[in-house]
Amino acid sequence: MNATDYHGHGHGETPSGTGESLITLTDVAFRYGPAPVLTDVELTVRRGNFTGVVGPSGSGKTTLLRLLLGTLRPVAGTIDRSPGLRVGYVPQLESVDWNFPVTVAECVLMSRSERRVPWPSRRERAELSAILERLGIGDLANRHIRALSGGQQQRMFIARALMCSPDLLLMDEPTTGVDFTSRHEMLHLLGDLNAAGTTILLTTHDLNGVAAHLPSLLALNHTVIAAGGPAEVITASVLERTFGAPMEVLQHLGLPVVLDPGPHLAPVRARRTG
Amino acid sequence: MWDLLDPYHYEFFVRGVLAATLAGALCGLVGVFIVLRGMSYIGHGLSHSIFGGFAVSSVVGANYYLGAGVWGLASALAVNAIARSKKIGADAAIGVITTASFAFGIALISIFGSRGASFDAALFGSILGIRPLDLWVLAGVSAGVVAIIVTRYRALLFTSFDPDVAGAHGVRVAATDALLMLALSISILATLNVIGVTLVAAALVIPAVVARMLTHSFAHMLVLSTAIGSVGGFVGMNLSYHLDVPSGTMIVLTDAAFFVVVLAATSVRRLPDLAVPAPVRAERRIPIS
Known part of the structure; x- marks a missing residue:
């Protein structure tokens, strides 16, 4: 088994946009101080969704989770929850004593x-x-x-x-601090939970190891930049708008692969333009 | 040689031992939450501020529980209001309000003298200071605090461990915190005669710290800390009689002796779970469905 197998059977089992709406955010804005953290956020979490939220640090991912949880209230816009909705929350391992x-x-x-x-x-x-x-x-x-x-x-x-027994499972960076094999197992586990009926929304920094394998994604940078499957969201243009830096996306075995815009980027560019 | 059972012929001593055992247990129980939430300074501050109320009620001849209770509540509200205004931090607000209250109490008693209750007893605890009423109040408060902790056990545990996630899971965090503050305040109020203003904080903290060194389970820590506190209270009160030293002093010194012994013992034999950090390892495949 490798990570791509998961993608193969994960798709289709969790069709997006078909179930009843669990939470709907309309024109939601939030700020802690003078600078807005989130503006004009439109989002519907439907029963059966398995969604990853990607975006740079400080883009409002955790704030979005807190708004969904109800521990933060929006300064503008409305959040509609289906009555009696039960939400389970899985915190970041770093935040635990x-x-x-x-x-x-x-x-x-x-x-x-x-x-x-x-x-x-x-x-x-x-x-x-x-x-x-x-x-x-x-x-x-x-x-x-x-x-x-x-x-x-x-x-x-x-x-x-x-x-x-939550209807919706919210997870903050569930694969941070977890090694490669465990991350792979975690994705399988979540896929199976989702197939068994739990709606999941998680945040992640890991575009290749996590986001590319999820059925649906949300690119966030203070507002929703793009939403859809990995093929629609993990693209050079969406990622550049989300992360504010040019990123190269290749295709490998049917999965998008994002090139790390690290030290490799400069020499590659130099050769091409030169 | 001392006859260890000799003092048990005196009614006041039997009352004192009962009160000390109960006070030690109560402080040990509440202390678990105080230690785990890093609230030791609040306990220290509250007991000092209550001394102001003790002084006022002693000078005007009012009921101690009424005077000290109202005074303690007023100080807690003042601390809260000042901390909320965000001009200074909560720890600084506690430092200002509670030590000023303590100083005010000492000034009052120095000027007017105290009627009835002894100054030293309030500061360091006294074997002679325990009236039947005090024992009844202590028993009532202990029953109330145990009821709070038993019925709100999981909410108290959840909000102590991770208040953010507790709130996300529907626990009323502010109400739970307020309930714990109430339990702490009435515990301090009821144990002040036995342990004394200046030593209550130690009676709250030491049993819990000793219990923490002995277990990794929260439930076990609660039971152990209560047991250690009660033994500390019992032994301390007996020592207090035989050595003619204020009761609070001997209770805290007994607790401290437990601490030293357990620290030495657990340093030799590290707890197995935490002896080495758990390796990050690949896990077996999980069959699901």
């Missing part, structure tokens, strides 16, 4: 915060072990959270989000 004394089971059960006693009910315990098994971390329930690998930590937070 890894010294906090909490085991995997304790962490996963947190999201059932409405329970009025500390210990889990028999039903909760069964759900907990089923979800941990499903995510491949069934034998780690009593470990401290820091004793897990990056990929396992990420799955623990997915398990926490899944414990409240």
